[in-house]
Amino acid sequence: MIGSAYALAIDFSIYKLLNGYAFRHDGVEDPLRFFAMEGQVFFAVLLAGVFLVRGKWRSVNGRHGVVAAGFSAALALGIAQIVAQLWDRPRPYAAHADAAHLFIAASPDPSFPSDHATAAFAIAVALLLRHRTVGLAACLMAVILCVARVAVGTHYPSDVVAGALLGSAAALAFWHPAVRRPLHALADRSGALYEATLERVLGPGTRSAT
Numbered sequence: 001m002i003g004s005a006y007a008l009a010i011d012f013s014i015y016k017l018l019n020g021y022a023f024r025h026d027g028v029e030d031p032l033r034f035f036a037m038e039g040q041v042f043f044a045v046l047l048a049g050v051f052l053v054r055g056k057w058r059s060v061n062g063r064h065g066v067v068a069a070g071f072s073a074a075l076a077l078g079i080a081q082i083v084a085q086l087w088d089r090p091r092p093y094a095a096h097a098d099a100a101h102l103f104i105a106a107s108p109d110p111s112f113p114s115d116h117a118t119a120a121f122a123i124a125v126a127l128l129l130r131h132r133t134v135g136l137a138a139c140l141m142a143v144i145l146c147v148a149r150v151a152v153g154t155h156y157p158s159d160v161v162a163g164a165l166l167g168s169a170a171a172l173a174f175w176h177p178a179v180r181r182p183l184h185a186l187a188d189r190s191g192a193l194y195e196a197t198l199e200r201v202l203g204p205g206t207r208s209a210t
Contacts, residue, residue, distance in 0.1 A: 007158075014157045015092055015150055016099060022151040023101040029151070033103045036148035039116065042141055043123055050127070050134055052194070060188070065130035067187035068174050072122040076170035080118045080163065084110040093153050102153040114155045117146045117163030125171035 022029040035042075047069060050062040089112040093100040109115070120142035128135025146160035174183060 011156050011158045012092070012096065018147065018151045018157075019092075019101055019153050022103065022153075029103060032148040032151045035144055036116075036152045036154070037104055039120065039141065039145040039148065043120065043138070046134070046138060046141070047123065050131070051191070054195075054198075059131060059134075060191070062127075062131045062134055063191045064184045064187045065127040065134065067190065068130065068171070068180075068183055069123040069126040071183065072126040072167070072171040072174050073119045075173065076118045076122040076167045077115060079170070080113050080115055080166060083113055083162075083166075087112055089159075091154060092156050100153050104152050104154060107154060111155055112159045113162035113166055114146070114149055114159040115163065116149055117142070117155075117160040118167045120145050121164040121167030122170045123167075125168045126174065129171065129175050 022032055047066050050059065051066040053059075053062075088110045091107065091111045093102040093106065120138075124135060124138035124142040127138045142164070146164060149155045149160055150157050174180065
């Protein structure tokens, strides 16, 4: 019990540090608030770009990563919903109204784990396992998103850490050879269908080289 209380105290101390810093520095709070609210758009654009790009930037590994990212995020978010039902943890701005600063709209969902962190790391790790450059960029985005969700006051640090671990675990589950091979085959078929559709729409000779 003492250890648990100590861990919660540290958790809240880190929360106050980040949230308080954002409160005192608009130059930090504004971009973090924007990313905390719109970060999923950046991930959607990244995934769409990696899958749809053609020509010299086209990557089979990248397309494998996009499909794996979708499945990983779906699995991780499903598990996160179950966890949230088991522990209805109040948001920090509800539990500590006198010490928290909320810079975005309040959420009716439980605080633990963070859905944003869960999805972000599921996507980032799935990409990293298959396409290092894109994966590193996605991991950086995921870290920024996690920091932003704490700084704007909507999550404790432990919420985003738990989400990051859950998302990463889901991505690793889809890296198992028994799952990876059929998943990559699905990505290849989806990519071939996309290429064939573009060729029919744009005319012969538009298929990019493999």
